[in-house]
Amino acid sequence: MSERKQILKIRDLSVSFHTANGLVRAVRGLNMDVYKGETVAIVGESGSGKSVTVKEVMGIHTPNEVIEGGSIAFTYDSGSGEKTVDLLTISPHFMQNQLKGKHIAMVFQDPMTSLDPTMTIGKQLMEGMMLHLHLSRKEAAGRAVELLQMVGISDPEKRLKNYPHQLSGGMRQRVVIAIALSCDPDLLICDEPTTALDVTIQARILQLIMDLQKKFNISVIFITHNLGVVAKVADYVNVMYAGKIIETGRTEDVFFDPRHPYTWGLLSSMPDLSGNKEDRLYTIQGNPPNLLNEIKGDAFAPRNPYALEIDFEEEPPMFKINSHHQAATWLLDPRSPKVEMPDQLRRRIEIMKREDASNGGN
Template sequence: MEKREPVLSMRDLAVSFQASFGKIRAVRGVNMDVYPGETVAIVGESGSGKSVSVKTIMGITAPNAVIESGTIKFRFKENGKEQVVDLLKLSKKEMQHRIKGKRIAMVFQDPMTSLDPTMTIGRQLTEGMRYHLHLSQADADKRAEELLEMVGIESPKERMKNYPHQLSGGMRQRVVIAIALSCNPDLLICDEPTTALDVTIQARILQLILNLQKKLGIAVIFITHNLGVVAKIADYVNVMYAGKVVETGKAEDIFFDPRHPYTWGLLSSMPDLTGDKKERLYTIPGNPPNLANEVKGDAFAVRNPYALNIDFEEEPPMFEINEHHQAATWLLHPDAPKVEMPQTLKKRIEQLRREEKRYAETEGAYGTDE
């Protein structure tokens, strides 16, 4: 069997920010692999390092950001030959000419910050294609219309003449996705692309991204804090806390066999639409640590009701649960006391299994939103 190679492989990425009061260690040694045709979701609370990690892939770093360590190897074809480059070693000019928009594209949270209000949709769609693919204006226009149709926008020829303010939020986000896909990227990064949209439009945009991924075979990194979204789209999940990945695995590992107490907390805090309406929604106690201070031991220890003495002294390594599932918690050490996940979460997981079975049975019944 041919060995699959990741399109992107991140190792030991550490990023800090220089502030007047010292150094903020926003990302503290992140590892991640993304394979062609698969979606890797990154979840965690605000400030866990999700966006900083992926913006570093794109070379979008703040002026006070310092890359302390790490490599980001990206695999792609150029002039018919396979290339592997470390994105952290490329100059800004190389990133602009060879990578950004062409081979790695990004969809941001708010489409209005991604679109130029003074330019027509058509011009914004064709600009990248003319620059990266060297298409004539006529060919770029033709492809732009095809892309708008692909993302579900009716009357594409007319929409090309519109300005962003003339479109709804959902349509603007579809345009942003069309721009991101315009140069046939190998990797699409979505940074909370549905947060600013209402629930029905969110579902359509998610289905659109899934359909396009299947059709085009691209790799997707999807950042979100919404675990309901993750359940629908992800093949693999990285759970981040305080600048580190604390649990990683296939989506079924994370949802049906979570091992880190932080993941337990995230899953327990998901709203349950079928349960007791009077039951209070679970919240993880306390606040994430201030990463301007040195973190001793496990960063989650002070919020963890199952913390062991060693959690306050030493940072846990990644313990392997199976070949694709790992978690960084001392509870997985062979000498640790046996701790089971909360009963309420067990019930929630049983319910998730039932919902997944129901979803699988009815998935084909309604068709897809292509």
């Protein structure tokens, strides 16, 4: 097996926002790695900092934002060799002209936020290719037709002349994916790209992203709150809570051997599609912390039925479970009392394991 090549390395990222009520600490010392050709999912409740994190990678900033610290090292082929830059310190001009679209691209939740309603689909597809790949108008038009075919849009020549409002939601999202892939990026960021679509179209879009990722060996960051989606698309999972990653590992680690009580809660609150009506759907009690307030100890402690005294006093470090699985919970400290995951979740994981085995591990 060839050595994994790291293309994104986020260390100690802290991002806050000035609001009328004070400073909101949205991301609090986040660490994350992405390797070539792999899909990394970021999961967590709304407000956990998922979108803020990837917008920093994309260089999308707001006037009230404060980057308190950290670095985002991005490694790419500059054409004259491999180059690593800190995405937090490069100029907006460099980001816009050298990296965005060409090396890093993003698919947003609502395609209408990405598409210009006053421009034809063709013009929007061709724009980036003419800028970054220096294609002629004719060459860009030919590649635009190929891209639309690749993402499953029929009669692509006709669609190039359409405006966004003339397409269905599923077709618009396919166009956005085509635009994102038009300049062969190294890293594709998908921020809840299927939320606004119906279930059938969702499945097709997910399959499309997976197929294109394998075909072009792209690295993908996939943001979602839907754990069912994560199981299908991700190689690695980062579970986020209150601006920090609190469990990280391979998908099978996090789904089959979760260690953080928050991850237990997330997995327990997934709808059970196996037809088992005995178990009521679990809900995590309480609400996420108000990030206007300073957090003492473990941010999840007030909602954690297994919280220890130390959870309210001191933030837990990341405890290593194996070479690719870590979790930030004091329950993993050798001195802590032995706490097992809930029986209901254990039964659910056994079912998931059996289903995974019967599907050949796919």
